[in-house]
Amino acid sequence: MTADTKTNNMTTDALARQTQAPNLVDVAIVGGAMAGATLALGLRALSEKLKRPLKIALIEAHKPGSEHPGFDARSIAIAHGSIFELKRLGLWSKLAHLGTPIENIHISDRGHFGMTELNAEDFHLQNLGQVVELERVGQVLFKQLEASDIQLHCPGRLTHVEAQADCQLLTLNDGTQIKTALLVAADGVNSRVRQAFNLPLEQMDFAQVALVANVETDKPHDNWAFERFTNTGPLAVLPMAPLKGNSRVSLVWALNPSEAKRLQSAAKDDFLSELQKAFGFRAGRFTHVGERFSYPLLLSHMPRPIYHRTVFIGNAAQTLHPIAGQGFNLGLRDLVSLLDVIKQTLLTEGSSKEVADLGSANVTHNYLKSREKDRNTTMTNIEFLVRGFSNDYWPLVAGRSLGLRLLSWVPPLKAPVARTAMGWKSLS
Template sequence: MDNAMTHYDVVIVGGAMAGATLALALEKMNQETLSIAVIEAVEPKLDQHPGYDSRSIALSSGTTQLLQDIGLWSGIASFSTPIDHIHVSDRHHMGLTELTAKELNVDALGYVVELADVGRFYHQKLETSPHIELICPASVLGIDREQSLSKITLSTGEQISTSLVIAADGAESKTCKSMNIESQNDDFQQVAIIANITTDIHPQGKAFERFTEHGPLALLPMSQGRSSLVWCVSPEESQQILGYDDDTFLAHLQQAFGWRLGQLTKTGQRAHYPLWLRRQKQHISHRFAAIGNAAQTLHPIAGQGFNLGIRDVFSLADCITLANQAGNDIGEYSVLSAYQKRRQPDQQQTITMTAGLVSIFANNAFPMVIGRNVSLCAVDTFRAFLKPLTLRAMGRVNR
């Protein structure tokens, strides 16, 4: 090996929330005995915030507990908005159910955070962590795997080596492609329209999931009385909706959502993306593992994708830590195989639950409408039916 080449125990490709959380978890759990590099292509604009148009994600209470375990949650909590009430309904039909944090005896059902805030928080954490090297801005040009290590060529011209490469570079992971790992892609034939909305009535911690003839529509409470909209519609409808001016869009959305938050008074910029279920056919290979959206990307209908990915992160951190504490090679296939085997039940059950919800709730065929309304009414009447689904949605599952 070239003596001038810097060697790291772990190199994580992708420094967004999944990759950054893994780096910080490994540092904490291994008491700073591992050398870690994080390669991130985009520097956050630390002096700028997208303001009204900031994008958001929902963290389940299970995710926040995991983040608390490694000392990260207190920093993130300061800019989070708790969800203490979820209202689920079907437009034009009788199906209706509600969940409250009080009923489930938890502080919150989940929390909404803005990605700009999260990005700044994690970037600062990585930059100031003594055993993590943040290589940013930089991208990976090539990975050359040998028996005992992998050599990585960076866009900066630098070459580094590592015992283990981890892909955390998102839904269309270039790192997974470079490892010749095949993905299985199922097109939901839907487009998600994303925007921030202001309403007459302050949401006060209330989240809404509404099933409309166009597709499921979610409004999540954000800071400053805003709500984060995710509206799943057909590709044809998305073109029409994206073509509306703001007033027409708000009127169209009002008709679909109803008046539970009063009048919808303002919309931010609208973004959109096609919805797929993407799964890597394997999540490990020689000295390689995939986590988060690089491993699987889900439909947003129940807000499960990111939270499933965080459970991947902590399970992989556990497996690496056990190997490191035993003095074993953390990149060995047996270590990674234990991670893949451990994650499969949760991944399969969450994917099955999400895909099942899509087929039931994103389908306007008459039998499906009847079925889901009976289900919603039954759930509201017999609360015990709700517990297994609620625990999974909250991330309170074995990992």
């Protein structure tokens, strides 16, 4: 069969699908990385708990692996509060074996006297959070998706979306059409859904690039995480599960673009030497580095992460600088808020109607209202941290060093910092 024949057959198949009646679903999710996959499984659990059958579709271009931008070789820290929510959704029991606990966090300001620690035992906890590798998490989540009755379109790409009065009409690259009462965009900062509707996205360029890698050390990490502020930006080291008996940490290093480019292509020994110089020896000696990745650091957000019968969650709604490790944790709070709104809709509208309208203006606006304060506060705090800890302007250096020291000298001051780090609304 020639390439032209294959193309013609694919086109014929796509046209045949478009002549079929569209699939009718209650919720269609575009994007199946952490936020989208978690939401889909959370919706399925909610449907079963309330005994209200929901038709759910998930559209994702890649299965977990090196080609998947959301389930690649990076690691993320899942805050204590986020783990609580994942337990509530019934998902953490499937992921717990992949986690490496963070029991202590050391925060320091390179070249200055400011430093402090957060310790789980001070808050009567086993850990402050867990570090997971995204690719391994993705494989577990996709097994759950494939074993469910969720309509999983993978590989699948959204090629067209049409807003209609009572639904959003989606067309996929294979010609499949889906009519959904509620469309959820979980497709990242370059959201195709946002672009299709020409909705505004505000961005702030920090003129920094994150260099990401897994690094081996010559001594166990003992479940310590480190955040070290340098004149180019923060340098974070997170504990990971050992590999072949070797202690590993996950590195996120914020640099100016030219330095990031140089270090990404530098010889491994040269890279490790410069990393050691910037970080010091609190984590031991860095002995080996894996493949290095980089991505620009931006603060992006949609002023109104809703549209007609559409909501935006996770990185589609906002992307954060990794300085405080809050990206996924904020996105998880997005989807938990959406689940709560949907639950209330099912319990109220569904009691008097045969089927609740999950894409109504009440749903989208209640979601918007529920997320406003948390989003604004988190983004403001992140911008403050980046501006305050990424320069050598001496009044700021003195102020931040004193602030870090005060946290050590006056332990009660750590509670607000710990609440932010763990995603808790309150601490006993």
